[in-house]
Amino acid sequence: MAEAAKPSGRDGGRTLLAVEGLQIELERRAQPPAPIARNVSLRVDEGEIVGLIGESGSGKTVTAKSLIGLLPDRIRVAAGRAMYRGRDLFALTPQQMRAVRGAEISLIPQDALHALNPVQVIGRQVGEPVEVHTNRPAADIRDLVVRLLERVRTPDPRARAGDYPHQFSGGMQQRALTAMALSMEPPLILADEPTTALDVTIQAEIIALIRDLRAQTGASFLFISHDLGLVSSLCDRIYVMYAGEIVESGARDGIFGRPRHPYTHALMGAAPRLLGNPERLSTIPGRIPQPSEEMAGCRFRDRCPRVESRCAAPPALREVAEGHAVRCWLA
Amino acid sequence: MTILRRVNWRRYGLVVATLPAVLLVFLASAFAPVISPYDPYALDVLVMLEGPSAGHLLGTDELGRDILSRVIQASRTSIVVGLVAVLIGASGGTLIGMLAAWFGGAVDAVLMRFMDIVFCFPAILLAVILMANLGTSVLNAMLAIGIIFIPGFARLTRAVAQTVQRQPFLEAAICLGVPGRRIVTREILPNVIGPVLVEAAVAFSYAVLLESALSFLGLGAQPPEPSWGNMINTGRGFIDQAPWISLAPGAALFLTVFSFNLLGDGLRDVLDPKLRG
Numbered sequence: 001m002a003e004a005a006k007p008s009g010r011d012g013g014r015t016l017l018a019v020e021g022l023q024i025e026l027e028r029r030a031q032p033p034a035p036i037a038r039n040v041s042l043r044v045d046e047g048e049i050v051g052l053i054g055e056s057g058s059g060k061t062v063t064a065k066s067l068i069g070l071l072p073d074r075i076r077v078a079a080g081r082a083m084y085r086g087r088d089l090f091a092l093t094p095q096q097m098r099a100v101r102g103a104e105i106s107l108i109p110q111d112a113l114h115a116l117n118p119v120q121v122i123g124r125q126v127g128e129p130v131e132v133h134t135n136r137p138a139a140d141i142r143d144l145v146v147r148l149l150e151r152v153r154t155p156d157p158r159a160r161a162g163d164y165p166h167q168f169s170g171g172m173q174q175r176a177l178t179a180m181a182l183s184m185e186p187p188l189i190l191a192d193e194p195t196t197a198l199d200v201t202i203q204a205e206i207i208a209l210i211r212d213l214r215a216q217t218g219a220s221f222l223f224i225s226h227d228l229g230l231v232s233s234l235c236d237r238i239y240v241m242y243a244g245e246i247v248e249s250g251a252r253d254g255i256f257g258r259p260r261h262p263y264t265h266a267l268m269g270a271a272p273r274l275l276g277n278p279e280r281l282s283t284i285p286g287r288i289p290q291p292s293e294e295m296a297g298c299r300f301r302d303r304c305p306r307v308e309s310r311c312a313a314p315p316a317l318r319e320v321a322e323g324h325a326v327r328c329w330l331a
Numbered sequence: 332m333t334i335l336r337r338v339n340w341r342r343y344g345l346v347v348a349t350l351p352a353v354l355l356v357f358l359a360s361a362f363a364p365v366i367s368p369y370d371p372y373a374l375d376v377l378v379m380l381e382g383p384s385a386g387h388l389l390g391t392d393e394l395g396r397d398i399l400s401r402v403i404q405a406s407r408t409s410i411v412v413g414l415v416a417v418l419i420g421a422s423g424g425t426l427i428g429m430l431a432a433w434f435g436g437a438v439d440a441v442l443m444r445f446m447d448i449v450f451c452f453p454a455i456l457l458a459v460i461l462m463a464n465l466g467t468s469v470l471n472a473m474l475a476i477g478i479i480f481i482p483g484f485a486r487l488t489r490a491v492a493q494t495v496q497r498q499p500f501l502e503a504a505i506c507l508g509v510p511g512r513r514i515v516t517r518e519i520l521p522n523v524i525g526p527v528l529v530e531a532a533v534a535f536s537y538a539v540l541l542e543s544a545l546s547f548l549g550l551g552a553q554p555p556e557p558s559w560g561n562m563i564n565t566g567r568g569f570i571d572q573a574p575w576i577s578l579a580p581g582a583a584l585f586l587t588v589f590s591f592n593l594l595g596d597g598l599r600d601v602l603d604p605k606l607r608g
């Protein structure tokens with residue numbers, strides 16, 4: 001299966017997922033389709049935690065969901081490939097895709113507080129992927145569930161497996177969901193803002209948990225977030241997305257040490273800091289363009305503090321340093 | 332007494348309170364031949380239209396039959412009609428509602444418009460129409476009442492299933508590779524069962540009421556078979572001389588309908604997962 005994967009990446013890790021030229025469109029009545037993701041290419045190597053950051057509406061969640069065939073109605077993949085272990089995820093039949101979901105690629109959902117079925121006990125739900133993908137006996141699955149809950153640090157896992165979701169706190173629900181996503185030990189886990197619904201101390205726990213899990217299982221994560229602090233502490237490599245485009249990509253230190261795109265710069269300025277205590281939080285003026293808004297040239301032009309005349313022509317994503325690419329004329 | 336304190340009364344209180352009445356109705360119909368003081372069909376010309384006495388606790392009717400025995404015997408008809416009708420309505424309605432919600436689009440539109448057509452007739456009128464076509468018998472009464480219940484259950488099931496289908500946990504299940512059939516049976520159906528059970532308890536009381544109405548009109552149980560409805564109708568002619576002929580089955584009907592309505596409310600409390608634990 002892995003023979004088609006080619007060695008690449010800084011540390012020589014093998015490529016697990018390579019998305020190339022992904023175009024996602026929203027179909028509209030009597031109008032041409034509006035692109036939501038434009039020519040997105042990204043790569044996740046084995047054992048890597050890759051961050052995908054951007055504002056709400058930048059297309060990051062849709063990009064992740066397209067990988068497991070979960071796009072909403074009227075939104076479809078118009079072009080591109082997503083090579084995962086030698087197979088194109090976009091070319092799979094629904095049956096093949098179902099076999100991939102949960103077993104090969106799983107998703108830790110965003111809304112932890114509503115992502116568990118309220119009328120089923122936690123243990124049953126955590127064991128569901130295993131029940132669906134294998135024919136292991138029920139007693140085995142029950143033991144596995146207890147081990148999984150233990151691994152995500154649920155206190156008294158044997159007893160708590162019989163609880164209903166409302167008896168779990170938000171953090172514990174997210175941990176149970178993480179256990180669920182891990183139950184088949186999938187090589188790739190998409191984490192869609194897994195901590196947004198949780199408070200800060202719980203966030204830190206979940207982040208520590210993801211880091212430990214990577215160390216234990218060698219799984220790769222595609223971590224979607226708008227929280228720069230989180231991404232900077234967790235991810236090895238980062239893609240910055242804006243209005244459906246990747247505007248900057250590179251290793252964590254490159255991006256945070258020396259951001260080249262004005263948008264990345266602005267995002268960092270907009271992140272609240274504990275120290276320094278400015279009078280006002282800085283914001284990025286204007287708003288993110290809608291998919292339906294056609295713009296010639298750079299899509300960040302209207303909000304960019306450093307806009308120039310050449311920005312009227314669309315900049316290409318080009319490499320400015322090793323492994324560091326930027327979509328800006330000024331970089 | 333410690334066990335009484337450990338019960339979650341907010342959750343179980345109403346069900347426990349209605350239990351005596353519900354049990355009374357069920358036990359009376361189950362053991363009708365054993366507990367009836369007289370043969371409900373036996374005529375006795377010596378005691379026609381007699382008021383309540385030690386011999387006949389609830390009095391006798393115009394043919395000297397014991398009212399208490401006939402009320403007890405009639406509860407069997409009511410209970411069986413209620414149960415079968417609710418079973419027909421709940422299973423048919425749940426199936427249709429689930430299909431409509433799951434497939435959506437044209438399937439949903441066709442099924443639900445058909446349900447709307449059935450719904451737009453007043454229940455009693457629809458029952459009378461169905462009975463007129465099917466012929467008057469207890470069996471046809473069950474069928475007619477069951478059919479009347481289908482649209483209500485279908486709408487309820489569809490609404491709940493649609494809400495559940497929009498929940499993130501359903502997408503989470505799909506993300507983990509759970510196949511569609513399993514999603515319907517394991518994720519959606521358990522969420523639908525609760526509201527359907529609550530509705531079933533209320534529908535049961537309504538079925539009992541409808542059966543009595545049909546019998547009152549002479550379309551349900553046929554004399555000499557006793558039914559609360561036809562007993563009330565019979566008593567109508569003697570209402571000034573022997574009101575107990577109508578009052579006794581009326582009281583039984585009231586007790587049954589009232590307690591099953593409350594049972595429905597009680598079940599809602601029990602099945603609400605937020606009151607659990």
